[in-house]
Amino acid sequence: MNSSIDNPLITRSENLERVINYNAKSEVSVKTKNSIKRSHRQIKTEVVFRRTLSVIGWLMIALVIGILLTLIWQSMPSIKKYGFSYVWTQVWNPTASVVNPEVFGALPFLFGTLLTSFLALLISIPFSLAVAIFLGEYYPEGWFSNLLMNTVELIASIPSVIYGFWGLAVIIPILGKSIMTSSLILAVMIIPYAASLGRSMIRMVPANLKEAAYSLGSTRYEVIRSVIIPYVKSGLFAGVLLSLGRALGETMAVTMVIGNNNSFPKSIFSTGNTLASMIALELPEATDDTHISALVELGLILFVVTVVINLIGRKIISRYSNV
């Protein structure tokens, strides 16, 4: 190893360069000290590592496509039998009787899923926004902030069956089983997603933007309203989208409190049912092929709804994104 730092002929600026070179060189030289074979192995490792990553990446994509194909394939008997009328039929009757034939229609459940989820979102947004602003801007540090943040994050990690139980014991005696009840419980469950993403977004707002606004005489509320919120709105929306995804697929808690009525809901205070809870309820005891495939088709619809909402969401995010 020839050190160039000690060479008096090198000027200061060159020296700087040399120092960097020297460091880079020495790093390589440590690794390649023994023989040239090492570097072959390094290249090999590099290639294998990169390939492993891309294989895993492709595998993820294949997995999702595989699930979609499985759903389509398993719901084929129902698709063939009912076609598109499945989506807007309002009757779900797995047991044929003299006057009422066996028929499967997903509309009440599709509507139930969308209604409970969006209602939950509407209820949760003020709370998640408030928590995000409070933790992101007002009290980013300190014991109370930590306590609040951990509490909110704990909400996300409580198993949904516990929310269902809490709903059964506390909310149902007051409100009864209804779509509103399940939306309330869903709202609580999804607050952390939007809140914690919103908080980290708000903390990332550059200080110079805020300081500029303060220097112009803005109050804190005005800074939040006209600087912070516009700056992070795409991030806030991403959090909301995450919450919505959680609400759409939630099964256990909703099943326990929605009243499981398979007819089309008359209002948000009547009982209803959702796609996910219907599958969970009827699949274990379903033996008839058409019945099973109609239940799988509910899953397919849920899959499609989730994908469509995510795509719309992404469009909106990219349109309003500042980055």
Place this chain on the structure above:
Amino acid sequence: MKAVKSLLLAGIAVAITGSMFITGCGGNGKAGGSDSTDNTLMGAGASFPNPLYSKMFSEYNKATNLKVNYQSIGSGGGIKNLTDKTVDFGASDAPLNGKQDSALSAPAVHIPATAGAVVLSYNLGADFKDTIVLSPAVIAGMFLGEITKWNDPKIAEINKGVKLPAIEVKIVHRADGSGTSNIFTTYLDKVNENWHNKVGKGSSVNWPVGEGSKGNEGVAGSIKQTNGAIGYIELAYAIQNNMAYSKVINKAGNVITPSITSVTAAANIDIPADGKVSLTNTDAPDGYPISGLSWILVYKEQKYNNRSADKASKMIKLIWWMTHEGQQYSAALNYAPLSPKAVAVGEAILKSVTYDGKPVMQ
């Protein structure tokens, strides 16, 4: 282009393995097929008799060291697993229907193993516990949404001397597919023309009125929370949780209190040789009319998928024990012991099970 192709291939591969998983194995894929000398039997099916079966299997294990792994995944799941031959035996609250029968690759037999009942539990406050009598017409009327008040003349007529409150009838039914719903709707289907025409019988039906709850515990919870509610739950669950439940007028016109005695009585009728009989609306004069048998299902020919003769013999011995000595554990768990006639039919069926054409029982 290459990437798209490989992606497509991978997608198809995953789809195939995924669907094989769904249709193929419900439990341990090896179980039905293993030739083994191992001392374990696999069973799956009805959740209703699970507490009783668990007790029986644990007692049998103490006596013979045979391990039975029973998964209470529901009758539908048990039938599916038996069809796929992933279990040694299935268990169901309803006999196989034509479609299920034809899905099997070989004939299966039904051995009655225990009996249970479905009771109508209600919430009219503490004053009305154990006082209400219901008739088939009234039960059907309530569940069809035709009788909407508790002081309806039709209810009052059969409850003379009871001052019925003028509150609304609130129906609670099972939301999940269940053998309990199957027994209850089979009963209504038999006793009421209107029900037969409009709704029919099955483990999931399109309920004309009411709200759904999951499981016995869900229905019981809803009844407890709602004044004026009525719903159906298993007798054992109702007794254990001290729920109020009604007496029911049976086919012979007698007012019957649901109990393990009246359920056993319901099963003491002439049972066909294949064991497949619905006890609902029983002819037995002292029998509770909303009762049902629960069956163990096995293949009639036990030599399949490299099963050993030893395994077949162990299983048949186990089922024999369940229908005889095992019955002593019924009463303590609020299950109805099998009637002598049901035991006799079971014996004949067990003797007809073969291994390679020869009877398993010597």
